[in-house]
Amino acid sequence: MKTLLLILFCSSCVKSIAQKNKVYFSSSANIGLLVGEAQKTASFQIINGIKIDKWRLGIGTGLDNYGTKSIPAFIDVRYTYGAKKWQHFVYANGGIDFPLYNNFFRGSTPNNNFFKSTYKLYNSLCGEAGVGLSKPITKKLSLNLTAAFSYKHLQYLETKNYNDVLGNKVTNMYNFYYRRLALRVGLQF
Amino acid sequence: MLHQHLTKKLLLVAMIATVVSGCFKDTGTKTYKLYTPVYQTTQAVRAAIKNDAPQPISSVGKMVLYGNFIFLNELNKGIHIIDNTNPASPVNKAFIKIPGNENLAIKDNMLFADCFTDLFAIDITNANNIVLKNAVENLFPERRFINGYQMDVNTVITDWIVRDTVVNITIEEGQGIWTKNGSYLTSGPWAWQFASVASSLKSTTGVNGSTSKYAIVNDYLYALSSNKINTVTIAQLDNPKLVNSTVNNGTIETIFPFKDKLFIGAQAGMFIYSITNPASPVDVGKFTHARVCDPVIADESIAYVTLHSSQDRCVGFTNQLDVVDITNVNKPTLIKTYALTRPYGLSKDGNLLFICDGNAGLKVFDATTATNIILKQSFPSQETYDVIAYNGIAYVTAKDGLYQYNYKNANNVQLISKIGIVK
Numbered sequence: 001m002k003t004l005l006l007i008l009f010c011s012s013c014v015k016s017i018a019q020k021n022k023v024y025f026s027s028s029a030n031i032g033l034l035v036g037e038a039q040k041t042a043s044f045q046i047i048n049g050i051k052i053d054k055w056r057l058g059i060g061t062g063l064d065n066y067g068t069k070s071i072p073a074f075i076d077v078r079y080t081y082g083a084k085k086w087q088h089f090v091y092a093n094g095g096i097d098f099p100l101y102n103n104f105f106r107g108s109t110p111n112n113n114f115f116k117s118t119y120k121l122y123n124s125l126c127g128e129a130g131v132g133l134s135k136p137i138t139k140k141l142s143l144n145l146t147a148a149f150s151y152k153h154l155q156y157l158e159t160k161n162y163n164d165v166l167g168n169k170v171t172n173m174y175n176f177y178y179r180r181l182a183l184r185v186g187l188q189f
Numbered sequence: 190m191l192h193q194h195l196t197k198k199l200l201l202v203a204m205i206a207t208v209v210s211g212c213f214k215d216t217g218t219k220t221y222k223l224y225t226p227v228y229q230t231t232q233a234v235r236a237a238i239k240n241d242a243p244q245p246i247s248s249v250g251k252m253v254l255y256g257n258f259i260f261l262n263e264l265n266k267g268i269h270i271i272d273n274t275n276p277a278s279p280v281n282k283a284f285i286k287i288p289g290n291e292n293l294a295i296k297d298n299m300l301f302a303d304c305f306t307d308l309f310a311i312d313i314t315n316a317n318n319i320v321l322k323n324a325v326e327n328l329f330p331e332r333r334f335i336n337g338y339q340m341d342v343n344t345v346i347t348d349w350i351v352r353d354t355v356v357n358i359t360i361e362e363g364q365g366i367w368t369k370n371g372s373y374l375t376s377g378p379w380a381w382q383f384a385s386v387a388s389s390l391k392s393t394t395g396v397n398g399s400t401s402k403y404a405i406v407n408d409y410l411y412a413l414s415s416n417k418i419n420t421v422t423i424a425q426l427d428n429p430k431l432v433n434s435t436v437n438n439g440t441i442e443t444i445f446p447f448k449d450k451l452f453i454g455a456q457a458g459m460f461i462y463s464i465t466n467p468a469s470p471v472d473v474g475k476f477t478h479a480r481v482c483d484p485v486i487a488d489e490s491i492a493y494v495t496l497h498s499s500q501d502r503c504v505g506f507t508n509q510l511d512v513v514d515i516t517n518v519n520k521p522t523l524i525k526t527y528a529l530t531r532p533y534g535l536s537k538d539g540n541l542l543f544i545c546d547g548n549a550g551l552k553v554f555d556a557t558t559a560t561n562i563i564l565k566q567s568f569p570s571q572e573t574y575d576v577i578a579y580n581g582i583a584y585v586t587a588k589d590g591l592y593q594y595n596y597k598n599a600n601n602v603q604l605i606s607k608i609g610i611v612k
Contacts, residue, residue, distance in 0.1 A: 037215040038360050149212060165224060165336050165349055167248050167264055173220040179213050
């Protein structure tokens, strides 16, 4: 019930703003680098939504290769300001991260099944907050450069191939909290 | 001007980046169960051996049939005594608490059961007052080590305190990354799983299943360690004594007696020992196979060996029944192989062969002709472990309980009862 009320409130806000300002469709595609303690790896995002005055609101997805390959799904909000030649913007997004692998078997050698474990990866939270520069390159198209603090949570349950003293499978739950720098370049209209 | 403007911006960004760089940290936690043993002295454990009130069965281990009773092991905890006077309605009557118990055998009202390293002789003549009579100490020395702990000579682990424990993981470059070869791993606490006692013809001797590590033949109890056949004289039932240990390097796991032979199932194959001199088993023949687990039973001329592979100790890809000609015990030869799902315990009565085929459940075969064993019936269930076919009833232990099937009509085997486990 609360969720429904929240959605209705947000929708009415957007509608109210839209009634005062023109609403445009907005889309951006970004590739970039995720840099953290564990690794440096690539990332890809695509965000589709609406642009109202200086605000952009969109739904994004992509590929996040950090820690584990996953597909994030998030809501993205951006506010643009500054001169038209080099516009600044701040943004934030948040959503759910969906790991691509699940129940993956690990074995040191094909016949050494004793050391096989099974894994269950869980959907977890992800989010970003950062700043960017946007330079128009055509009337509608802009080049974006962003730098952001990017967060991703990975949780998985490992089930060992042997039992504990009580006859239950040995399990370990792992939680990784990735806090990395996201540097991206992309196109937006 | 623009150049200065951009330079200032870049400097600002660099400053901010430097300040916030401390925020770019990867951290992790691992949550696992920590097991802390509860110790008791061996004297206290032995003093507590008695028939307690019946307890719900939470897991099913080895079993022995004795008269109208089923003695059912619960791994590492003890033995349930089930009144099976009416197989359609078995009644859980009592529980004997024996920490570390895995195997059992019964002869003439004397229950032989292990308690970690020791073999107990427990008089069960008076059902209301069972008495620990004696112990053969340190018969199974490998069982002194459990879950990374070593028990002292005078102590046993009777219980475990289990606690969820969280530890922090430090992530450096290359760690905390999921790859197709796995991710950050640490080793956790682990324990081997051991899987009762058998004899077939004497009415005063319990009947064991094919997965048993104990066998009673006349006045001797043969008890397997990981690499030894321990020969224990039970001529004096209340004073068992170790008389011999025969080494076998094949990781032996099951024992089946037939007349003057012991058929040993090992990961490397089936071994045949002569007990013409019962105090000293002699290796007379073997049938080797791929490294898997293999309970074995035998009759006059044929041995039936189930081979199974799994994700635990029995690594490999072989799941089958081997029918072996043992007419010449010195040179057993394979007659035929039958593919199965994941066979484990088996039993034979007349021409009916019963096989516990893992998750495929109990299967009943017509084994009249060794080269043409035919499946007659199957009973899918949760993973099945062992079966004893005796006097028209097939007793089956499975992951979810103890089943009994009536096979007096060989063409229409029927489930007559089940005791389920209680978690």
